[in-house]
Amino acid sequence: MKDKPESNSHSKVPAVPGPTNPMVTPLLNDLYQFTMSYAYWRAGKHQEHAVFDLYFRKNPFGGEYTVFAGLDECIRFIANFKLTEDDICFIRKTLPPSCEDGFFEYLRGIDCSDVEVHAITEGSVVFPKVPLLRIEGPVAVVQLLETPFVNLVNYASLVTTNAARHRFVAGKSKLLLEFGLRRAQGPDGGIGASKYCYMGGFDATSNVAAGKLFGIPLRGTHSHAFVSSFMSPEEIVHKPLCSFDGSTTCEDFVALVQSWLEKIQRSKLLSVGDTNQSELAAFTSYALAFPNDFLALVDTYDVARSGVPNFCAVALALHELGYKAAGIRLDSGDLAYLSGEARKIFCQVEKEFKVAGFGKMTITASNDLNEETLEALNKQGHEVDTFGIGTYLVTCYAQAALGCVFKLVEIKNQPRIKLSEDVSKVSIPCKKRSYRLYGKEGYPLVDIITGENEPSPKVGERILCRHPFIESKRAYVVPQHVEELLKCYWPGASGKQREELPSLGDIRDRCIKQLEQMRPDHMRKLNPTPYKVSVSTRLYEFIHSLWLNEAPVGELQ
């Protein structure tokens, strides 16, 4: 019944770096994967060839699309899948003492060299029920991949989709910064969020670790604490500042700022009184440290009466020395109104002091933003150029989980189905292929799932696309372009060509392009049209015969 410990010397596993988070190991798993693995082994079934699909049932955020992400981490995981002695020791201690030793020998030998993974390319727009990954191999090994794969795909896809939705509302012209690290669900939530928000179309992150790990552009200036750490400009000891071109040195930049503040106060246009001296000192200090990158947070005390005038004084002093200030950040209050007021002041300054371009100063906003507030800002009109988005983005406040599942669809060439009284939870059996069919206008029209060995849909040939569960829902399609969705990212022992894992930048580009390619009515926020997912006639008929076969016949009493 039980095999000898496998020799793993046939290992053809290519070198792929390990998971980003070293805590992603085979033990990052639900216990029942190990109890099942033991039960398979005990029954002599552990080597049976099984096919599992990983898919989700419902698009998140009330939308009609999802972006697939997390594949790279899944492949890193299986490429390095190996239980250590320490792991095996722990599992042995955890399982009942009646478990036989041979199983632990078996665990010692397993890796993923016999596992084959097909997947949709990371960064693709995807839809419910269509397998994102198809994983096949010895049932007792593939079973151990369920929890880590679902963990690695669920949040990745969710937050990438969330980022894409924020980008959609903000529009292409705005700069989007991910500022979520401190509110993310744990350290890894933060790092994952930064990676996947970038993938979904954000421009940069504040998260230094993510910048280092993934090469994502970094952004950040200063906080309220920096402002309130200063008392007054008198405490600034080091006052000289070289001009931009290095030709001269202003020996007292603090006095220069002061003189500009007085000019602003004298100019009737702004009607500025006394500004906060702690804030003025902080801005002046920050400019001395970063004369080329002066961006100031202007709402520690009062935006219009203190923050913006103080900013303008420092910016004008920098300007006199040949520098160009970067802009302001607003982190509270009515962002539409305040950004408008700030813009007015910048334009007045441009006019009053004849500083070309001052009116176009960048305004960044960053206070509890989400899709709804971005949309409300768009409706009201605003002057914000850059949005820094944190909590709602990275925690996916509007929908905190994507319900990916991992279902057995075939074992020993026998198709398997999971029934449920809830039809949306019935799984689609068989090892399958799937295709995206494109229409004349270049938009994707429908995804169709077929059995593994059915002929593929052909360009120009009419094909009947059927709803997987509702008989009356079907439509003929004549595709202008056919794209097979599942590609081989981990060939296992199959000898197939292995698809290269694209770089993060390439995945991001793909994601942005795919989103642009969708028909706009699928993408809109309000009442979007569902994108259709279908099965071939042959698969439809097969599903329903299997279903009838497995479901018990009720008895009305």
Next chain:
Amino acid sequence: MKDKPESNSHSKVPAVPGPTNPMVTPLLNDLYQFTMSYAYWRAGKHQEHAVFDLYFRKNPFGGEYTVFAGLDECIRFIANFKLTEDDICFIRKTLPPSCEDGFFEYLRGIDCSDVEVHAITEGSVVFPKVPLLRIEGPVAVVQLLETPFVNLVNYASLVTTNAARHRFVAGKSKLLLEFGLRRAQGPDGGIGASKYCYMGGFDATSNVAAGKLFGIPLRGTHSHAFVSSFMSPEEIVHKPLCSFDGSTTCEDFVALVQSWLEKIQRSKLLSVGDTNQSELAAFTSYALAFPNDFLALVDTYDVARSGVPNFCAVALALHELGYKAAGIRLDSGDLAYLSGEARKIFCQVEKEFKVAGFGKMTITASNDLNEETLEALNKQGHEVDTFGIGTYLVTCYAQAALGCVFKLVEIKNQPRIKLSEDVSKVSIPCKKRSYRLYGKEGYPLVDIITGENEPSPKVGERILCRHPFIESKRAYVVPQHVEELLKCYWPGASGKQREELPSLGDIRDRCIKQLEQMRPDHMRKLNPTPYKVSVSTRLYEFIHSLWLNEAPVGELQ
């Protein structure tokens, strides 16, 4: 202006293990912490002694309490805080090229040996505005702790609170299992969730890595995939099963199960027809693997017509051999109804086949449970003994983030305040102490915050507790017991006694005890009474004088 690189040879840092997640390093930080650190250094301010408070503004989940968690990870982080050469190299590349070399020398030398951390004991019940941690030390170093600390405390406290709320609704007598790994926000979200749900009162987790790391009890049996991986009992090759006491061996357990299924079918009580053979095979196999721990998932096909009768057949066969089956799990459908039906069948079986205790078979339920569904189940009446809770628990669906902040309250002995048009966002200045005052009945009455050097409240002495911002809200209290909340968990160079970090088990015990000690009206789900947080009269007056001083005077136009 700039110091020589610090010599760190005075390092008195005690040995504390590193953060659970090795990705928690000084680079797990917002970029602006480094830009500010540079600006402090450039201004010669970096050594100024600063005091920061970490606190939150609002209890989560619409409740009136929060459980503080994450302290242990914060202390592990600072105890091992050190930038590597590689880190410094990356920061140098990231900051503008104009930044001076001396800063990177400075970074090379810093650690947290000059930082002092006071905190509330982990696992305590806590309230808005009361500092959870008070961190003091050189401003440029403490600034670098903001993001990691807030990240480590935010989700930890949120999910611990969520677990405590689930326990509150489920009641003490139920077993609560955390099943959230696959839906958690990333790998670390999963591991953190398991740790903190246990802290908040859960009994066990499915997460093997968390079991190994933290010694949390593990639970898990099998999934739908296991059931559907079998076709029929005919495929079971290895059929013998030893009796519990080892005295005899049943040579064909499959036939024994079959005979019990026939007895059940013949007994009129259950009106059972043909059950699903794939399911029967899976249960039989699982029992052969785990005869002492037979717990079966009974809803792959049909709970009442297939799953429960199949379970009973296997359980009765086990019973005949002296084993005791562990129970069933329901993962879909109407859990109140199905658990009731299952209980009825178990009781009928007990009576019909005279198996004492069979009616008390454990029923576990695990389908998208949350506080609301637990409450609805309680109202309807149900027969569930154990709840397995995942998605809603670990992602904190009902409130995906706790808004912890980290505010500068004093620098160079000068109190600092952060103003806001939103009064709830105004910070409480000064280095402070805080106390919990208990009443006659043993309940906590009010938390009071005072200045660092004020005399502490005394048992039996009347003290005026004032709302920090609303003049008219105040009350006299005569405490029967006074508990100082902030304890020294990291003495830095202060020479103070360092509070030991309690074990996870001790923190969990503290949490459960503290929750039980609260007055019930603060804890109830519907319209809970807010627990009062107050300041001393002296602190109240100080806040308001500083506020007036810092706020600009408006001008109505």
